[in-house]
Structure formats: structure tokens, C-alpha cells
Amino acid sequence: MMSMPIVSKMHLSEAERWQAVLERSTAAKDYFVYAVKTTGIYCRSNCPSKRPKRQNVVFYATAEEAEANGYRPCKRCRPNEIDRLQQLVAQVQHLLETQETEPSLSELAEAVGMSSYYVQRVFKRATVGVCSASAIC
Numbered sequence: 854m855m856s857m858p859i860v861s862k863m864h865l866s867e868a869e870r871w872q873a874v875l876e877r878s879t880a881a882k883d884y885f886v887y888a889v890k891t892t893g894i895y896c897r898s899n900c901p902s903k904r905p906k907r908q909n910v911v912f913y914a915t916a917e918e919a920e921a922n923g924y925r926p927c928k929r930c931r932p933n934e935i936d937r938l939q940q941l942v943a944q945v946q947h948l949l950e951t952q953e954t955e956p957s958l959s960e961l962a963e964a965v966g967m968s969s970y971y972v973q974r975v976f977k978r979a980t981v982g983v984c985s986a987s988a989i990c
């Protein structure tokens with residue numbers, strides 16, 4: 854399996870988390886989720902939805918934790934799906950970084966056992982604006 858996710862490496866204070874939510878931070882999206890007491894929904898920091906009021910927000914380290922506390926995943930940012938997709942993206946990124954010559958999209962797809970179309974879609978979505986893999990982006 855892949856190495857541990859970066860999640861546990863980064864500790865953000867409540868204030869930093871809230872700031873990340875306000876900024877719709879993509880960089881912080883894997884480090885926590887925020888749940889909104891008034892709606893019962895939890896989101897990633899980069900969710901495009903309307904920002905909640907600070908007093909209605911609670912933070913959790915993981916989607917599992919939020920769900921254990923009775924929150925449902927947001928339908929827009931799909932915070933519970935990202936963990937799975939994250940793994941796929943990490944695998945692809947790892948391949949891109951470790952191969953001497955950049956693998957083609959079909960080689961990547963074969964390596965992770967998914968269709969080229971799926972890999973491309975997931976990877977592009979995960980690396981919006983920062984994708985550097987010429988085979989994919």
C-alpha cells in the first residue's frame with residue numbers, strides 16, 4: 854500500500870481551519886472537514902457552497918469522525934469520496950514522480966487498474982490548476 858496519508862502530519866488550529874474554510878482552501882482540504890450544526894452536513898474546506906456562520910461550525914479530522922457524530926457528507930464536495938480518490942491520485946502522482954520517463958495516460962491507467970478516462974477525470978479534478986503531468990492535463 855501507499856505510505857500514510859499526509860493528513861496526520863498537519864495540525865491546524867481552529868482559527869487556521871476556519872481561515873481555510875473562508876478561503877475555500879484547496880491546500881487544506883485533506884487535513885480536516887467542517888460540519889455545520891444547523892444543516893447536519895459536513896464539507897471539505899474547498900467546498901463551493903455558501904460559507905456557514907462561524908458559531909455553527911465544528912471541525913473534525915476525518916470524514917469518518919464527522920459521520921460518527923451524526924453528520925452527512927455534502928453532495929457538492931463529497932468529502933467522504935475524496936479519501937478513496939485521494940488514494941488513486943496519490944498512486945498516480947507517485948508513478949509520475951518515480952518513473953524516469955513520464956508514463957502515458959494509458960500506462961498510468963493500467964498501473965492503477967482503472968480506465969484512462971476515469972484516471973484523467975479524477976486526477977484533473979484533484980489537481981485543478983496545478984496539474985503538471987503532460988500526459989494527463
Ligand SMILES: [Zn+2]
Pocket residue numbers: 895896897900901902927928929930931
Ligand atoms: Zn460541501
